[in-house]
Amino acid sequence: MATVRLEKLAKIFPGGKGPDVRAVNSIDLTIQDREFMVLVGPSGCGKSTTLRMIAGLEEISDGTVSIDDKVVNNVLPKNRDIAMVFQNYALYPHMTVFDNMAFGLKLRKFPKNEIQDRVNEAANILGIRELLNRKPKALSGGQRQRVAVGRAIVRHPKVFLLDEPLSNLDAKMRVSMRTEISKLHARLAATMIYVTHDQVEAMTMGDRITVMKDGDIMQVAKPLDLYNHPENIFVASFIGSPPMNLFKGKLVREGNSVLFVEDNNEEETRLRFHLDDNLARKGAEYIDKPIIFGIRPEDINDTLTVASPDPRHTIKARVEISEPMGSETYLYLDSGANSFIARVRSTDRFEINSRINLTLSMERGHLFDPESDKVLK
């Protein structure tokens, strides 16, 4: 059992001659027992610092870290029952795989047979039994990565902390190690906290995801909830590739309906479309005020391919670039004021610079307040 709770956790690095760095800003987060929690966010947002405070490798400036309801702020790292895997997992080059994995247990004066058992068990789980007598230089990147994870597994920790463990691997190896780590999590039934700046890793691996920015938590949610219901513009544009399209404009009322009208000086190409009832209700307070309309590329379709396109949700735009990805095509479009992307069928062909009709799946649209960046509910 291991629940990890962060309460008002903060880290301020003294700035020397410059201003202090607030790396982590009073965050609250509970990671449940056996949960796979991913911390994701751009470089410098405080992911590693958070993880290092949980591990006890970084002094806590304010707030608490608790493991199973016991505050561990003053507990030494080696007594926290935590194992950490780093991005730059330095294996000892002169030691065999076996000795690399056994090293921590030897330091802790484990009996020899216990060490044998634990290393063999971890090697079986990771599929590296036949490598135990090799030295690190005779291993591939993925195999070395497994040894680094093995060093953590033999400890039988309550909590695994992983800081970008796959970032040194090539793209193909990353994908296969990603699945390995997910399987490992299921098999060990341990609490894992995994740091990455790769949103695909976050989406595919996490039970839940914590999105961070500038030392703050922007949202904590299950992967698809994060994708479908982003709380703010940052999460909306960080999760998803290509990212959500965001249009600046205002809402106007016309009779019984509410329209979005793009900020665009060119009357002729200005995007204008009706919201559906649900979005109109959410935007009721914003009539004639600035607003941001968001829609994902897959929710914009070539009108010719839509079964019964609704003219109220159909717009015209110019095709700038068509990027065939194989399974689908990314269409880069231009309204005159905004560039945006649609994901369309790979079989469709588009002429560059032609103006085409596109239909928006309005039930998948979002409205954001441009001041607060928050989604309207």
Ligand SMILES: Nc1ncnc2c1ncn2[C@@H]1O[C@H](COP(=O)(O)OP(=O)(O)OP(=O)(O)O)[C@@H](O)[C@H]1O
């Ligand atoms: N020892 C330190 N002294 C001063 N500032 C630091 C120190 N360590 C980290 N920082 C700063 O704290 C902030 C958070 O750093 P952190 O390493 O936690 O980011 P990160 O989210 O892990 O980024 P990355 O994805 O690049 O690894 C950054 O602005 C960083 O420059």
Ligand SMILES: [Mg+2]
């Ligand atoms: Mg980091």
